[in-house]
Amino acid sequence: MPELPEVETIRKDLKKKIIGKKIIDIKVVQKKSIKNSADKFIKALRNNYVVNIMRKGKLLVLELNNENYILIHLRMTGQLVYKLDLSLAQNHTRAILCFEDKSELYFNDLRRFGYLQIADRKEKDKIINKTGVDAISKNFNLGVLKKLFRNKKRTLKSVLLDQKIIAGIGNIYADEICFDARLNPSRKVNGLNDKEFKRLYNSIRNILRLAIKHRGTTFSDYIDTSGRKGNFAKFLKVYGREKENCKNCKEKSIKRIKLAGRTTRYCEQCQK
DNA sequence: CTTCTTGTTACTGA
DNA sequence: ATCAGTAACAAGAA
Numbered sequence: 001m002p003e004l005p006e007v008e009t010i011r012k013d014l015k016k017k018i019i020g021k022k023i024i025d026i027k028v029v030q031k032k033s034i035k036n037s038a039d040k041f042i043k044a045l046r047n048n049y050v051v052n053i054m055r056k057g058k059l060l061v062l063e064l065n066n067e068n069y070i071l072i073h074l075r076m077t078g079q080l081v082y083k084l085d086l087s088l089a090q091n092h093t094r095a096i097l098c099f100e101d102k103s104e105l106y107f108n109d110l111r112r113f114g115y116l117q118i119a120d121r122k123e124k125d126k127i128i129n130k131t132g133v134d135a136i137s138k139n140f141n142l143g144v145l146k147k148l149f150r151n152k153k154r155t156l157k158s159v160l161l162d163q164k165i166i167a168g169i170g171n172i173y174a175d176e177i178c179f180d181a182r183l184n185p186s187r188k189v190n191g192l193n194d195k196e197f198k199r200l201y202n203s204i205r206n207i208l209r210l211a212i213k214h215r216g217t218t219f220s221d222y223i224d225t226s227g228r229k230g231n232f233a234k235f236l237k238v239y240g241r242e243k244e245n246c247k248n249c250k251e252k253s254i255k256r257i258k259l260a261g262r263t264t265r266y267c268e269q270c271q272k
Numbered sequence: 273c274t275t276c277t278t279g280t281t282a283c284t285g286a
Numbered sequence: 287a288t289c290a291g292t293a294a295c296a297a298g299a300a
Contacts, residue, residue: 001278058279076278077297111296113279154289163280170279220278220298261291263277276300283293 002074003058004135004168005211006222006230010080011055013225014062017082018105022049025098033094033109035071035117044068044118045097057131057167061124069124071117072107077221078114081106110221131167136208140166142201149189149197156192156200157185158260168208171262172217172239177203179238179248184271185264186257210235238265246270 002010023045028038036044044066054061060080062070072080077092083104095116097105107116119127132148133140148165159165160174169177178185181203183196192200216222216230219240223229237247242256246267254265 003279073279075280109296110298111278113295152288158290161279171277262279274300277298279295281294284291286289286291 001076001170001172001219002078002216002222003170003173004055004208005173005232006216006224007055007058007060007074007168008136008212009215009224009230011053011060014060014080014082014105015053017103017225018050018099019052020049021103022047022100023097024100027096027098028094029096030094030109030112033107033112033115035115041116041118045070056128056134057163058170059128059131059167061128067121069119069121071115071119071124071127073114074109075111075113075115077110079106079108079221079223080225081108081223081227082225105225131163132165133167135166135168135204136212142198145201145204146197149192152189154189155185155259156183156187156189157262157264159189160185161260161262166204169204171264172219172236173207173211174262175239175265176236177207178266178271180207182271184268185259185266238267241265 026042026045028034031038034041048064048066050062051065052063058073060072092108092110093106094109095107133144149159152159156178157174160169160177181199183200211217211232214232215224217232218229219233238254241254242265243253246252246254248270252267252269255268257264
């Protein structure tokens with residue numbers, strides 16, 4: 001389940017690997033995984049190259065020299081695996097970009113919810129602007145967080161997960177952020193006080209930064225562009241730890257509830 | 273067999 | 287307008 005730290009890890013790695021390499025062939029294995037027609041997609045890519053790789057929330061944006069953009073969303077099980085050597089066919093490969101130097105970028109996606117999409121600048125901006133401020137961008141600070149949350153009557157968990165408000169946080173990091181901020185994910189955000197907002201802001205920043213430092217979390221499918229797992233799973237304090245003793249108070253066990261349609265884990269003693 | 277999981281969108285009803 | 291809840295999408299694990 002790639003969230004901001006995993007997508008950011010992929011972005012940085014991919015930037016070192018494919019910038020400036022000419023794309024000479026495109027294999028569309030699964031048409032459903034490409035939002036455009038295969039024909040349009042292939043024509044836009046062939047004989048062009050990636051000049052920059054950006055990210056907004058969980059969306060990867062590959063800028064091409066011809067002013068088109070490849071938007072990539074991995075959703076739940078998407079992977080981008082880069083192979084320098086001749087590759088073995090992979091089980092759930094949906095598309096392959098082949099570069100002039102014989103290297104290849106595989107888009108694998110077991111559950112086929114992820115997608116690739118070619119867009120011009122205008123379309124790209126329109127899609128990017130549907131999501132709120134990126135959770136680690138310079139434009140996101142305590143004041144912005146307060147302004148975004150102040151009048152919301154919704155629960156903390158549902159607001160953290162809402163990509164239209166803040167982009168990049170998914171189920172794993174939402175739970176970890178709430179635990180780190182010592183806030184009950186069921187709290188209504190308009191009831192948070194200044195101290196709590198400060199804790200929440202610091203936890204969003206700290207948890208995401210730490211997760212990026214450890215190259216993301218592999219819980220089930222996530223791997224980086226070299227096929228390696230992320231190292232942050234061992235640092236998780238509540239996600240996937242229901243019934244275990246809380247790492248903080250060491251007294252209560254981690255509770256598991258449903259919130260905003262998502263499994264949510266928290267410590268009822270430490271998170272108020 | 274059923275239920276659950278994940279990110280996102282679309283829809284319903286309060 | 288705002289919110290919670292649910293279905294849908296796919297496929298596998300329990």
